[in-house]
Amino acid sequence: MNPFRVGVLGATGLVGQRLIRQLDGHPWFALTAVAASDRSTGKTYADAARWRLPDRLPPSVGELVVRGCDAEALDDCDVVFSALDTDVARELEPRFREAGFAVISNSSAFRMDRDVPLLIPEVNPSHVALIDRQTGAGGDGFIVTNPNCSTTGLALVAAPLHQRFGIRRLVVTTLQAISGAGAEGPRALDLVDNVLPYIPGEEEKLEQELARMLGVIGDDGVTAADMPVSAHCHRVGTLDGHLEAVSVELDAPAAPADVSQALTEFRAPETERPLPSAPERPLVVRAEPDRPQPRLDRDVGGGMTVVVGRVRDCPVFGIKLELLSHNTLRGAAGGTLLNAELLAAAGRLPRRSAR
């Protein structure tokens, strides 16, 4: 397969850097353009970005000249990956769609849009069909989004439970990593010997996105699952890996062993398994009493596997557990890339050159 030519919007930020890192050597995608705000355009990427990953910046990327975030500037790309901030994304992503681009976005701007898939390949691949509602008017362009970094891990755990037992409602408390706030995240002064008990907008995202993803798609779009979710979100001083404590009430009573089994047996649909970024197993369940731990477990499956532990009885809701998900890989750049791979494999990723 001729690789798709990819432009990355918001390339200098933390998620942009992760995207660039994941695209390095990718079999299906070739990084063609990096785009960012005016502050960066015209500089080489090496000069414009403060590279924050331990892996070395691929030298060929360092030499790319940063472009502006407009469709003309990225005319030689087939698809754009968006790591833009929400406000900017709200304005720019539709322009790329109108220009015929597939926009695979990590931003929250259009996640709750009726016609935009909010997608995790292992969770709700059927929602891809929403694309047709966007392109129906004739254009090729569309927007596909992945959920918020804190929703992602929860959705991967909730999906098999909802399928097997039915989820009635759940309470989730997160301990989220610093990198979730991007390169311009919290000050050290705020997180040494401290926890921030508030992340603006985060709880609402978790509460809305999960129900939408577990919802059923019909002629009229997605009907969100009837599943109250309550989220308490915290920022703690870990670098990567969102830890989440979940109490869940199921329709069908299930013992911890049943739940562990359902999670352990969970596999991606056949069609998704061969995707280059798909981990061998979307979920791993640990039996030790003190796992998952962010630093020890976040990189399982290349940061694409969600690690679950402490599945046990909950005196209030029946089942409680802990889960950990790498927030800038599975929960952001890796999730975006996996969505793009899903579309490519399904033949739903248009090549603009073909127009």
Add this chain to the structure above:
Amino acid sequence: MNPFRVGVLGATGLVGQRLIRQLDGHPWFALTAVAASDRSTGKTYADAARWRLPDRLPPSVGELVVRGCDAEALDDCDVVFSALDTDVARELEPRFREAGFAVISNSSAFRMDRDVPLLIPEVNPSHVALIDRQTGAGGDGFIVTNPNCSTTGLALVAAPLHQRFGIRRLVVTTLQAISGAGAEGPRALDLVDNVLPYIPGEEEKLEQELARMLGVIGDDGVTAADMPVSAHCHRVGTLDGHLEAVSVELDAPAAPADVSQALTEFRAPETERPLPSAPERPLVVRAEPDRPQPRLDRDVGGGMTVVVGRVRDCPVFGIKLELLSHNTLRGAAGGTLLNAELLAAAGRLPRRSAR
């Protein structure tokens, strides 16, 4: 009032150090003896203890010779404060009781014992009456306990809510400070860029102690409240201050403003207010979206006030909020001391010299 002569058991540990610090200059209690394990006996306290508080060790205490933890060795004391580890406490505290000591304990050994008050003066002062079940046989000695450090803050918040609205059930997730594990707590290697999602025995304590404290005392002892509690406990890299995220279902529907008002109006019973360690207000409610924070709020009221924030609607249970409580002050040494003060003020603290 002639001060009560106090012996501290387990004086070299972190809670022991806090007790010594709080007793310095106390109007009612005079530190008379420090006692610890064989490793320390015979040394001066300054040599035996690795002092870990920023306040300077009171020099007169540094010169005290550490005694063994037996009743004979503390014969010149009226009362003992116990900061012993559970296993040791289970063996030694009854010996002190039999020798006629009032044992005011922070240990968990006898908290769930039918005849032992599990006490916070502002929450369940009537439970003091359980003492009579211990002394009924004629002796003067008894044991009084304060709850676990993570239960304490929750109990102070739950008490006015239960009283005003009735609590049906609640889910609590804790982010607990390092000092809660004592001076021999977790290794730095385990908490840099990491969170421990498990504290042995902690969730059970929270789930049992709260219901007991909110229970009703009758002729037959305390009947625990019928109130399922589910706890998720984490150790994070803060020094002091347990942060807890709570979702609570009330019998009587209440808006966040009602709950905030109930908490803000909460006062200790008249009799408890003049206690030297009682804070002006047991609860403070902050209106800012990002409070309480451990480092900024743990020392309110000299570490004896519980700070509440983010009182808001919970899509699952009606109300959710965050609370913060200083774990080695209100949740340990300060709680123990306050219990002793309550007993002294009520004339229920015997002087052994009077025998």
Add this chain to the structure above:
Amino acid sequence: MNPFRVGVLGATGLVGQRLIRQLDGHPWFALTAVAASDRSTGKTYADAARWRLPDRLPPSVGELVVRGCDAEALDDCDVVFSALDTDVARELEPRFREAGFAVISNSSAFRMDRDVPLLIPEVNPSHVALIDRQTGAGGDGFIVTNPNCSTTGLALVAAPLHQRFGIRRLVVTTLQAISGAGAEGPRALDLVDNVLPYIPGEEEKLEQELARMLGVIGDDGVTAADMPVSAHCHRVGTLDGHLEAVSVELDAPAAPADVSQALTEFRAPETERPLPSAPERPLVVRAEPDRPQPRLDRDVGGGMTVVVGRVRDCPVFGIKLELLSHNTLRGAAGGTLLNAELLAAAGRLPRRSAR
């Protein structure tokens, strides 16, 4: 004494907050005005500043309306304390001087200016005389500065050694706290599991300021001491307290015990001792092998005492030691305030109202 009316420039920053905290209840100074950048003017201080200290913001200060940093706006003040950033200070401080204000500054803008005292009362009180070179032209206004936060602790240790033994040269390596970078300091992402081995401009300040402070004042101003200093500066994840490892070569050979004695015996000149912010002892020497430690020792003497430890033989230079100094108290707000007190006690602080 009628208190001097004080305006604080740069009042919303971290040093400004410390100044406000230290002025609360001060016997000689009354906080009259808070001034800051355009972003804040017109708001109440409580709204404009994100208060970051554990002590509560004095309510009366919270209600002050933030003024602009110009002389007219602060016309009801006798003296201004400047916590301005260097660039801004370079422009604004001279304007206040010209308007007849005593400007007691923590900024680095004029520290190396020939006519401006770079002052620590215990180290070089005679340098106060430089003021006359500024006011000679007739005006009342002048600028007095305190050294950089990392220079301060070193200067207090170097002064008695230089006086007693003569310092030939020294190498100092700093481990500096986050608060030294102000409220807009480093990101958590940069300091979790990390150290920053570079603080822009810091090494130069240390290398130049120390020699100037230990220099001799003559008719022609200060002649810097002939004392090469080499500094290696690091930012580490501590909140307050700069730790410095020093190797020093002395003119007169001295054993560690001699050096410890010289430091222990060091006292402020008689005239400085009664100053309200002067600690009982400017230096304390600890004998334990593992002190000073930032969290345990930074608050000695109300954060105004420098704690020294590990005084020992240096195979290269004869003597090596560790020192710790509270960077936002002794090294910033406290140092500024102490300078103002020195001037007030010496009758060198003009009252603008008297004009």
Add this chain to the structure above:
Amino acid sequence: MNPFRVGVLGATGLVGQRLIRQLDGHPWFALTAVAASDRSTGKTYADAARWRLPDRLPPSVGELVVRGCDAEALDDCDVVFSALDTDVARELEPRFREAGFAVISNSSAFRMDRDVPLLIPEVNPSHVALIDRQTGAGGDGFIVTNPNCSTTGLALVAAPLHQRFGIRRLVVTTLQAISGAGAEGPRALDLVDNVLPYIPGEEEKLEQELARMLGVIGDDGVTAADMPVSAHCHRVGTLDGHLEAVSVELDAPAAPADVSQALTEFRAPETERPLPSAPERPLVVRAEPDRPQPRLDRDVGGGMTVVVGRVRDCPVFGIKLELLSHNTLRGAAGGTLLNAELLAAAGRLPRRSAR
């Protein structure tokens, strides 16, 4: 080549774990036995060791039964790698030597022993000849050691400077990672918002080992270089990577550019380059003002490259710089392994089976 059968002594500790990890898939060495203290013997390695590395424990190793640390128990091994604590090593390593084992040790017990090579292949490969002084009596067994983790990085930087310019003396201040203290290292309580300014025995090791390694080998053993070294050692809250600030006085004056060039051009001797654990380049010099940083640079060259930065003029000694070295890889397990590889490649590693 038939792989050498390797036994690891002290296999459950942090360096032991790193050794096991590095031996996984090694082309020349096959992990045959894991040995540890009585507490662990008889258990499987998975049960005995608390695995602390993010890489998964190789399953085949997890199933190995832990043996005691005696020669009989490891009779099926050719060579032993020792990650024993010093005290234990002092007693046990000679027994293995007497039993004919090559003992490749990370412990400090015999580093300063006249007849034992203190070896880094790129620094002083000629010191291998000391082995003959041990085996001269007829046996096959010998001990080879690598230096302390904080000496290693410094030695790799000092070697080319000493060779090219001559080192007269140097002052080094370290900011050492937690893992350097092993799995039972400092408590979190001691390193949150804190630095420990003292590591027992560390400064002496640095001061002695460097001079020995840069010394000349003759008929009478090694004559240490005449090079006073002064070390200030600190423990900071980083996980891996010792950062060191160095001021160095050279015999021949050199500008920073000369020094950078000498370091950049430094290569291992031809014979060492093909060793499996040898990094492509032992030293890398960064030009950015704020590098090296522990988290970003410790893994360069698989953790075997020392990263240097901030090479600049020193007002006291001529040259100053920062260096970073991975303490449990290059400074411990990787250094031990590299020494074993050097001996194997030189045909100096005996096979006990061949006896």
